[in-house]
Amino acid sequence: MNIITLTAIIVNIVAILVLCAGLFYKFENPKIKAIYGYSIAGAMIPYMLLLSVYIAADVIIMHNFWSILLILCVISPFVIGKLVKFETLKKYTIIQIMCFIVSLAYMLINF
Numbered sequence: 001m002n003i004i005t006l007t008a009i010i011v012n013i014v015a016i017l018v019l020c021a022g023l024f025y026k027f028e029n030p031k032i033k034a035i036y037g038y039s040i041a042g043a044m045i046p047y048m049l050l051l052s053v054y055i056a057a058d059v060i061i062m063h064n065f066w067s068i069l070l071i072l073c074v075i076s077p078f079v080i081g082k083l084v085k086f087e088t089l090k091k092y093t094i095i096q097i098m099c100f101i102v103s104l105a106y107m108l109i110n111f
Contacts, residue, residue: 004057007050009107011046012103015044016100023094048077054107070106073099076095076096076099080095
């Protein structure tokens with residue numbers, strides 16, 4: 001369980017850093033913007049998979065049913081992706097970072 005938790009924590013931190021980089025960098029070159037898009041996908045897909053594995057392991061092995069609330073952090077990229085428009089992109093990116101921080105805090109507290 002510790003290996004799953006530690007890996008999920010590391011991937012979570014990387015995902016937060018990738019999203020924060022997008023907030024502070026002004027993309028003018030389309031190639032760099034495309035690379036950033038691939039970076040987001042490369043950070044968020046493992047985040048969602050590892051967080052799902054962490055939730056399942058925490059419920060099955062540790063019988064901690066409070067971790068089921070982290071499912072909201074797993075589905076948040078899909079909900080935000082449905083709602084976001086170009087004008088509100090930074091606002092929803094901040095909301096996404098906050099969801100990632102909540103899941104990170106939960107995992108650090110239980111580690």
